[in-house]
Amino acid sequence: MIELASLGVRLGGVEIVDGVDATVAAGEWVTLIGPNGAGKTTLLRAVAALVPYTGSARVGGDEVSSLPRRELARRLALVPQSPLLPPAMRVSEYVLLGRTPYLGAFGYESRHDHDAARRALDQLDLGTFANRALATLSGGEQQRVVLARALAQEASLLVLDEPTTSLDVGRQQQVLELVAALRERRGLTVLSAMHDLTLAAQYADSLMLLSGGRLVAAGPPSEIVTEELVAEHYRADVRVFGEGRSIAVVPMRS
Numbered sequence: 001m002i003e004l005a006s007l008g009v010r011l012g013g014v015e016i017v018d019g020v021d022a023t024v025a026a027g028e029w030v031t032l033i034g035p036n037g038a039g040k041t042t043l044l045r046a047v048a049a050l051v052p053y054t055g056s057a058r059v060g061g062d063e064v065s066s067l068p069r070r071e072l073a074r075r076l077a078l079v080p081q082s083p084l085l086p087p088a089m090r091v092s093e094y095v096l097l098g099r100t101p102y103l104g105a106f107g108y109e110s111r112h113d114h115d116a117a118r119r120a121l122d123q124l125d126l127g128t129f130a131n132r133a134l135a136t137l138s139g140g141e142q143q144r145v146v147l148a149r150a151l152a153q154e155a156s157l158l159v160l161d162e163p164t165t166s167l168d169v170g171r172q173q174q175v176l177e178l179v180a181a182l183r184e185r186r187g188l189t190v191l192s193a194m195h196d197l198t199l200a201a202q203y204a205d206s207l208m209l210l211s212g213g214r215l216v217a218a219g220p221p222s223e224i225v226t227e228e229l230v231a232e233h234y235r236a237d238v239r240v241f242g243e244g245r246s247i248a249v250v251p252m253r254s
Contacts, residue, residue, distance in 0.1 A: 001026040001157055001189040002047060006055035009042050016042040018213040019055070026156075029183060029190040031200045033224070034210035035234050040193035041081060043210070044161050047191065048078045059157060073101035077150035081161040081193075083142075087135030091145055094134060095120055098152030120151040123178060139166035147175060151182065158183075160192035164199065172196075176203050197238075201225045201247035209233065221247055 002024035009017040017039040024030045032040040046053040049064040049072060057064050060075050067075075077098070085094070098120070099113035121127050124144045134142060143166050150158060158179065164172040180203060182188055194200040200207060201221035209217040209224055211233040217224050225247055230238050237252045 001028070001060065002191060003058040003061075004043075004047075004056065007043070007046060007057055008054040009039070009046050009051055010054075011042070011051065016213055017046065017053070017210075020210075020215045022208060022215060022218065024189060024191055026189050027183070027187050028206065029180075029192070029204045030206045030208060031204035032191075032193040032208050032210055033195075033197060033200050038210040038233075039213040040210055041161050044078070044159055044191065044193055048072075048076060048159055050078075070101045073153065073155070075155055076157045076159055077153040077155040078159045079147050079150045079161060079163055081165060083146045085134045085142055085146075087133065089134050090130070091126060091132050091134060091137070092117065092121070092130040094145060095126075095148045095152050098149040098154075101153065116154060117148075117152045120148040123151060123182075124148045124175070140168065140171055143167060144171070144175065156187070157189045157191065160190065162193060162195065164194070164196065172199065179203075197225050197230070197249040198247065201249070202245050221245075225249060 004020050004022045007017060007020040008015065020043065032043060034040055042051060045051045047057050047064065064072060096109060096117045099109055099116060102113065103109065121130060124147060126144060126148055137145065147163060163175055167175060176199060179190060183190055204221060206219060207221050207224040208215055209229060217229060222243055225240055227238055227240050230236055237254060239250050239252055241248045241250065
């Protein structure tokens, strides 16, 4: 689904992503981890063709920079970390924007478009928010609305940049369980970036550890979320408990 070859991104004269080679198989959930400034968000933006890059970034076999925006949006739905939300727009109108890649020449939404938007709202318990203005929502509620718009897009690749930001622990679990269920049901491929190492280890099939813009380790969570790698790249003293999908990372006081 995703193929990266010598991917590099330079912004403001600074190398943010440097020579990343990676693949994400169709149906896989891969999560980027790494300290602040490691290049996680920039790599996701390169995959979404939102920043210029060197090397190659392919989605579904095609270079993303050469795909028309409408075609790329049919393949890839992005949930950014800090989305721009028109304050006066209603929730239902915003989620319906996820159907834009499928609109015909006259720009009218079909019944299927409205149904897709409604399903996305219901899946995230947002049905009662449909007529609310975006500005009246809390940060966590806005985050769920942005995810609903991405789900309404019905793309086969879901790109999530810190999807649990601003969410309490219950909503974090709800959102990630929903993504996991949709992945199972629809065969979605998921590429995400997460700060929470415990959640990243519990939901992803594979982790990619970025540090200083470089990919320094990749593999199953049990091989990447280790006390040694966290100490080296995060400069943190932690203890890692459990195994498989039950890994927990606990910071230790010095």
